Amino acid sequence: MRTDHQLDVQGLACPMPIVKTKKTMNTMEVGETVEVIATDAGSKADLQAWAASTGHQYIGLVEEGSVLKHYLRKCNEAEEREKTFEQTVSLEEVQNISNDSIVLDVREEVEYAFGHIKGATSIPFGELFDNMEKLDKTKTYYVICRTGTRSDLACQQLAEHGFKHVYNVLPGMTAYTGELEKTI
C-alpha cells in the first residue's frame, strides 16, 4: 500500500520499533503516512498505545505471517483548525442518499483501505486538485474525511472550481458506526 514514508524495523526488539517510529515521525509533515514493518510481536500492542499516547493516528495493521505492517499518520491536534465551509450534512443523512450523488472520501489511501463507507470514491485531499477534471460538476458530492477538517478544505477547493452541490460531512469517519467496506 502506498504511504509517504516507510520504516523497516524487522529483527529489532522492544523498545527499538517505538524509538525508530518516533524518530521517523519527527522528520514527517503533519498529515503524512508511514508504513512500519516489524517482526517484534510486542509492537502489535505497543505501536497502538504509542499512537494513542502521542496523539498520532493508528490507521491499522496487516499481518503477513510473522511480519507486521503498521500504518500510522502524523497528527497535530493542537493545530486543528476551524471549519469554515457552510454547506454541511450529518453522517445520518449520508446513509440515505440517492444513487446519483457521490460520497467523496478525501483521506489518505491507507485510511480508505482500512475502512470506508460502502461505495465511497477515494481521492486523497492532496491529489484532489489534479483529479478535479475527472469529476462531473453537475453532480452532488458528500465530502468526508476523519474529523471534517480535510473535507472542509476539499469542499472549499471544489466550490472555488465551480462545483455547486458540495457538502461537508460532519463529524467524519471517527463517528461512523455503519458498515465499513475494506480493500485490504
Next chain:
Amino acid sequence: MSNKVAIIASNGGLFDAYKVFNIATAAAATEKEVAIFFTFEGLNLIHKQGMHHLAAPAGSEQVAAGFTNANVPSIPELVEMAQDLGVTFIACQMTMDVMNIQKEDLIDGIDVGGAVTFLEFAKDAAPSLSF
C-alpha cells in the same frame, strides 16, 4: 495527565540496566520527560567502564545469550539512545562520595545532584519507578 516519568536506578546488574533503560527510552520516545536517579550500585549503569561489563545474575547465562539472539541493543547503545532522546541522568552525589566515584568516571552529559534534585523532578511525575 502527567507528562513526566521518574526512575530510580539503585541496582547494578545487567538485567537491572535493561529494565531501567528500556522503560526510559520507551517513555522518552512517547514524548515523556524522563529523569533517572542513579544511586548506590545503580551508578554502575553509567560508569564509563562498568557499563560495558554488567553482570547477569548467577545461573542466568542462557538468558544473557538470549539478549543477543533477540537482537536487543547493548546497554551502551541504549544509554546513548536515551541521552539522544533527552532523558536526564542524575548521579547521586552522596553515593559517589561514599563509593569514591568521580564525575569523570561516569559518562558525559549527566547531572550530579542530591535526593532533593530528584524529588523536585518526581513530585508531579506519574509513574515513578524504582529498579
